[in-house]
Amino acid sequence: MVIFLSHLVNGVSLGSVYAIIALGYSMVYGIAKMLNFAHGDVIMVGAYVCYSAIQYWGLPPFVGILLSMVVCTLLGMLIEFGAYRPLRQATSLAVLITAIGVSYLLQNVALLIWGANPKVFSSVVGFGSLTLFNGELKITSEALITIVVSVLIMVGLTLFTGKTRMGKAMRAVSEDRGAAELMGINVNRTISMTFAIGSALAAIAGVLLCSSYPALMPTTGSMPGIKAFTAAVFGGIGSIPGAMLGGILLGIIEILGKAYISTELGDALVFAVLIIILLFKPSGLLGRPEREKV
C-alpha cells in the first residue's frame, strides 16, 4: 500500500510536469490552431540555460530559473515570429512540417553548444525529502515542489484567461480569429503573447523535469514533449483544465504501468491510451465536440 502511494505521488509529480508542458501545447493550439512540435525542445533549452547559469556562471538556482524563463520566452516569440508568422495563411501541413524542422534545429543547435554528452543536472530544490509512515513513504522535495508549482500555474492561468484583458482577447481569438480582428484585437500580438507564456512555462517544466530526472541531453525534451502532446489530446486539446487533467492522468498511468506491468512497456502504455481515447472520445476528456453544421 505504501509502495503504491509512493508510485502514485511520483506519477502525479511526473504528470504535473507533463501538464505544464501540455498547457503550452494546448494554448498554442487553441489560439494559433497549430501544433507546435518544437515545444518539447524549448523545455530542453530551458533546462540547459538553467544548468549553464548554475554550473558555469555560478548563479544561484533562483536566478538560473528566472534567466531560463526569460530566454525561453524570447525564444518562443522568436520562433513564432520567424518560423510560423510567415505561414499564417499557409496550409496546416506546411506549418506542421515547419514545426518539426524547428524542433530539429533546436536539438542540433543545442548539440553544437553543449555537446552530446549527458550533463548531470543538479536539483534546484534545496531541502530534503518528506518522510511519512515511520520512514516507509519518502516523498522527494522535487516531487512536492513540482506538484505545488503546477497547481499555482493552473490557478494563475485560469485567472489570466478569465479576468484580464489580454486573456479575454486570447479566448476571443481562439473562438473566432476573424471576428476578433474586426473588434480591434491585434491577432499577431495575441499569438505572440501565447507563445511567450507557453515558452516561459516550458522553461519551468524543463527545470522541474531535470531536477527529478537529472540526465540532460539535446534530445531530453522530445519524449516529454510528445507525451505532453498526448496529454493535451487526452484531456481535450485547446482546453486548459483538460491539459492539466490529461497530464496528471498520463503521469500516473506511466509510473503505475512501469511499476506493475512492465518497465519497458511504460511508454507504449501511454501511447496506447492516446489511441484508445481517440477511438472513443475524439475530442478528449474535457474537449468540446466539434459539431458539424448542417
Add this chain to the structure above:
Amino acid sequence: MTETRRSTTKMVPFPSRSIVPERDLDKQPILETNHLGIEFGGLKAVQDFSITVGRTEIAGLIGPNGAGKTTVFNLLTKVYQPTTGMVLLDGVDTAGKTTVEASKMGIARTFQNIRLFGNMTVEDNVRIGLHNQISYNMFSGIFRLPGYWKQEKRQHEKTMELLSIFDMQDLADVKASNLPYGAQRRLEIVRALATEPKLLLLDEPAAGMNPHETEELMDNIIRIRDQFQIAVLLIEHDMKLVMGICEGICVLNFGQIIAKGTAEEIQANPVVIEAYLGKQKEAEA
C-alpha cells in the same frame, strides 16, 4: 408609420455621383469610396463601386444573392485589400491599413451568419469590443491592483449601459451561445457599438426575425443613430426595413452599382425591377 420615419430627411446631391441627407451636407462624409473593386483570380467580384455615406445617414446596400454586398463590407473593413480604387473613412485613406487599424479608425460590423464568441458570457462579448478602450497592464490585472478595479468598474458600467440599448442587462452573465437567435443578433450590434464606431455596418440585421422583431429593430437602428450620432450602412433583403429606414439606397448586381437614390427612386427604377424580377416581357409571357 413608414412614412413618418423617413419624412424628416431630404436627400441632396453630393458633389460626386452620390446623395447624402441635407443635414450632413456641410460635414465631412463618413465614408467615401472611389471606383472600389476587387478581383478573385480574374473574377471581378466588385467593380467601380463609388458611394458616399453622410455623417449621420442610414444607408442601405441591396441586391440579389451573390451580387457582392458582403464583399463590399469585407473591403470596407479591410478583410480584403481592394485591387482597384480607394476607401476614405472620415476623409482618411485606408489603403494598406489592417482590419485592426480600420476598427480603430471607427468602423465596426456585424455578420450575416452570427459570429459571437459563443463560449463567453454576454458581458465578456461586449468587453471584447471595449478591448481598445481599456488600459491597465497585465500585472495589475493578475494581482488586482487598484487601477484594475477602477477600470473594471468603469468597464462594467459601460457594458451595462450598452446592453441597456436593447434591455439586455439581465442577460449579462448568460453564455452567448445560449441566447435566443434574435438576442444574438442584438448582442452583435451591441458588441460592434462597444468599439465606438463612427460607421456601423450591419450585414442582414433582420435575417430570421419575425415581422414584430423587425419593426423593433427598425426603431432601434434609428435610435442608435440618434443616440450615438453615427452613420449606419446596412445590407438587408427585407424591403420593408430598407425602404422604411434607409435614407440613401444603393443597388448592386453582379458586382456593379445599377442604381442609387432614395427609396421612392429605387422602387420606381426599371433597372432595379429587372434585376430583381427579370425582364418585364418575360414576366408577362
